[in-house]
Amino acid sequence: MKKLTSVILVLLMVLSLVPFGASAADSPEIRNVIFMIGDGMGTNHLEWAKAETGEKLAMDEMPVKGFRVTDSLTGLTDSAAGGTALACGLLAFNSNVGTMSVSLDGHAFVVLNYVNLCEASQKAGKKTGVVTSDSNTGATPATFSAHAARRSYADIISAQQLECGLDLLWTRADGIITESTATKAGWTYIDKLSEIYDLPANSKSLAQFSGKIEYDDGDENGAPLSVLTSLAISQLDGSDNGFFLMVEGAHIDKYSHANEKDDMVKSLIEFDKAVEEAVKFAKMDENTMVIVTADHETGGIVYDSGAKEWKFTVGDHTAADVPLRVYGDEGMLKDGETLKNVAVARYVAKATGLSGIPSFSLNIFVVIDFFKALGDLISAKLKGE
Numbered sequence: 001m002k003k004l005t006s007v008i009l010v011l012l013m014v015l016s017l018v019p020f021g022a023s024a025a026d027s028p029e030i031r032n033v034i035f036m037i038g039d040g041m042g043t044n045h046l047e048w049a050k051a052e053t054g055e056k057l058a059m060d061e062m063p064v065k066g067f068r069v070t071d072s073l074t075g076l077t078d079s080a081a082g083g084t085a086l087a088c089g090l091l092a093f094n095s096n097v098g099t100m101s102v103s104l105d106g107h108a109f110v111v112l113n114y115v116n117l118c119e120a121s122q123k124a125g126k127k128t129g130v131v132t133s134d135s136n137t138g139a140t141p142a143t144f145s146a147h148a149a150r151r152s153y154a155d156i157i158s159a160q161q162l163e164c165g166l167d168l169l170w171t172r173a174d175g176i177i178t179e180s181t182a183t184k185a186g187w188t189y190i191d192k193l194s195e196i197y198d199l200p201a202n203s204k205s206l207a208q209f210s211g212k213i214e215y216d217d218g219d220e221n222g223a224p225l226s227v228l229t230s231l232a233i234s235q236l237d238g239s240d241n242g243f244f245l246m247v248e249g250a251h252i253d254k255y256s257h258a259n260e261k262d263d264m265v266k267s268l269i270e271f272d273k274a275v276e277e278a279v280k281f282a283k284m285d286e287n288t289m290v291i292v293t294a295d296h297e298t299g300g301i302v303y304d305s306g307a308k309e310w311k312f313t314v315g316d317h318t319a320a321d322v323p324l325r326v327y328g329d330e331g332m333l334k335d336g337e338t339l340k341n342v343a344v345a346r347y348v349a350k351a352t353g354l355s356g357i358p359s360f361s362l363n364i365f366v367v368i369d370f371f372k373a374l375g376d377l378i379s380a381k382l383k384g385e
C-alpha cells in the first residue's frame with residue numbers, strides 16, 4: 001500500500017509539472033542572492049534568543065517578514081526534503097537529497113534529479129558558493145550541491161560535490177573529502193580560517209574546518225559563520241553575472257534536538273550575525289537579495305505563561321510554520337503572508353532570471369539500479385527466500 005502511494009505521488013508530481021519550467025524574467029534587477037537557512041529555526045527560537053540575551057536581531061530589522069509552510073511529500077519534513085524544497089522548488093520524500101526517489105524493499109534508487117539553485121545559477125554564468133556550520137554531507141548543503149537517493153549516502157554526496165562546479169564549499173570536516181582528493185579535483189584546500197584571507201581571486205576553494213563554525217569558541221581550528229559569510233561574499237562578488245550563495249546555520253537544529261538551550265541560543269546569535277553581514281553587503285551593493293528562512297522547526301519551543309519561561313516540548317521536528325525574511329526584493333511576499341514551501345526557490349529563479357527551476361531530469365544510472373533491485377527480488381522469490 002505504501003509503495004502504491006509512493007508511485008501515485010510520483011505520477012502526481014510528474015503530471016503537475018506538465019508544462020513545467022519557470023520562464024526567465026524579462027530584465028532581472030537582482031544579480032546576487034544570499035540564501036540563508038537557519039536549520040530548525042522556528043519563530044519562537046528568535047523570541048527565546050532575544051529574551052535570553054536582551055539583544056536585537058538583524059533578522060527582525062529586515063523589511064519584509066512573513067512565514068513559510070514546511071511540508072514534504074511524506075508529511076512532517078526532515079532537512080533533506082526541506083532543503084530540496086528550498087534548493088529546487090519541488091517537494092520531495094523525506095531523507096532524499098535533491099532528488100525525487102522511491103525505494104523498493106530497501107533498494108533506494110533515484111527516479112528524478114531535481115535541478116537546484118546552484119546548478120541553475122551556474123548555467124546563467126553566476127558564481128556559486130555553499131557555507132555551513134555542518135559538514136559538507138549534511139542534508140541542507142547537499143541539496144544545493146548533490147543528488148542522492150538517501151541523505152546517508154555520504155560517499156556519493158561527497159564525490160558529486162567535488163565535481164559540482166561550486167566556486168566555494170566551506171564546511172566542517174567530516175573526513176571523507178581529504179586534502180589530496182580535493183586538490184586532485186582542482187580545489188584550493190583550506191583547513192584554517194587564516195588561509196581564506198590569502199586566497200587569490202577566482203580560486204575554487206574547499207574548506208574543511210575541524211573546529212566549531214556555529215559560534216566562536218576561541219579555537220583556532222574553528223571559523224565563525226559570520227566571518228565565513230563575509231569572506232564568502234568577498235570571494236564571490238565582482239563577477240559579471242553575479243553570484244548565488246547559500247549559508248546555513250545547521251546547529252540551531254542540532255542543539256534543539258538535544259534541547260540544549262545555551263548552545264542553541266549561541267548558534268542562533270552567530271547565524272544572525274551572518275545575516276547582518278549579508279544585509280550590510282546588500283545595502284551597499286543594491287542588486288542583492290537576502291532571504292532568511294528555515295527548513296522546519298525543531299524542538300517545539302513554546303512560552304510557558306505559568307512558569308514565565310520559554311521551553312522545548314519535543315526533541316524532534318514539528319510542523320510549525322517558519323520565519324521568512326526578505327531584503328532587497330519586496331516582491332516575494334507581503335508582510336505577514338505565509339508562502340508555500342516551494343515558493344521561495346521559484347521566486348528567486350524568477351527574480352534573477354534563472355531558467356530550470358523547477359525542472360528535473362531522469363537519472364538513468366539509478367534506474368538501472370532499480371532493475372537490478374527488481375532482479376534480486378525476483379531471484380530471491382524464485383529461490384524461496
Ligand SMILES: [Zn+2]
Nearest residue numbers: 040079253298
Ligand atoms: Zn533536525
